[in-house]
Amino acid sequence: MDPIRPADLGATLHNLLSPFSVEITPREAPTLPPLPELLAPGTAVYLTFLPNAPWAETVAVARTVREAGMRPVPHLAARAVPDRAALRRMLADLTAVGVEDVLVLAGSLATPVGEFHEAAQVLDSGLLEEAGIVRVGIVGHPEGHPDVADDELYRALVTKYRIARGRGLDLNIVTQFAFAAEPIVAWERGIRAMGVDAPVHVGLPGLTSPTRLLRFGLRCGVGASLKVLRQQAGGVLKLATSHVHHPDATLVGIASAVAADPASLLRGIHFFPFGALAATTAWAVDIRDGRFEMDDRDRLRVTA
Secondary structure: OOOOOHHHHHHHHHHHOOOOEEEEOOOOHHHOOOHHHOOOOOOEEEEOOOOOOOHHHHHHHHHHHHHOOOEEEEEEEHHHOOOHHHHHHHHHHHHHOOOOEEEEEOOOOOOOOOOOOOHHHHHOOOHHHHHOOOEEEEEEOOOOEOOEOHHHHHHHHHHHHHHHHHOOOEEEEEEOOOOOHHHHHHHHHHHHHOOOOOOEEEEEEOOOOHHHHHHHHHHHOOHHHHHHHHHHHOOHHHHHHOOOOOOHHHHHHHHHHHHHOOOOOEEEEEEEOOOOHHHHHHHHHHHHOOOEEEOOOOOEEEOO
16 A cells, blocks of 8 residues: 555544544443543544443443434334334334434344344434434454354455445444554455445554454454554554554554545544544544644654
8 A cells, every 4th residue: 555645644644533533331431531521513423332232222222322412323223123023112212312323233143132133224214204203324354253253244345334224224334443454455445346235334443452353353353454453553452552553554554545546435533432432533633634643654743
């Protein structure tokens, strides 16, 4: 991947991070600083699905996020939905507190609790439109999934894309986080070649500890770019003793790909802070607003 020209870097990063989105869990929400102190009004705040969390907790946090002037985007996990009647009630709960967007995914439950086994069934149920929700996200897996073959992941994504388009849903794709740009860029070109043209929001880890990222990365199957994370840290031992990981090299790689390819579907950045929301958002705002310098290793140093 050719390096981006310095003159183009600031503008491309500004576009990718305007606006960026973030992800939190309903359980951590009460411990966070007030969101207006961290995020611009209207920022999309995704609410992670937790298998053992009461649905009412997600609804309550969605209300809080909305009242803070942000845009709540709850995860809607198909395998956790018992039936169509339950899905209709869940969507009514969300729209009653001002939710206009959802992220539809299969979910982490190994055994579905009811009739929904995959995200495509929820998208094709007709209940999203019935509830008044027309902006929908689905998940992309640039580095694959531990339990699903790559060709099946591509087929499933194209199926969901076609269902959403056929039903008039405003679709976007949010990717699993990664530590290297190359798998993301290759995957984007692959889905584009298959006829997908939905905007892609690239998942990046926040400014949390590398050991925590290693644990989540192994769980989520981002094996190829985990090698990059280890290399960047100087090996497993240094990785374990490092304090904070910055996703700057990956971000610059994404920006380089976007600048070189005007047809790229990579349109925004979605952060997985992993408990470091304040530090992550402050860093992202500094980069977005041009308060940085870049060294010859594609590292971004904040100058604010």
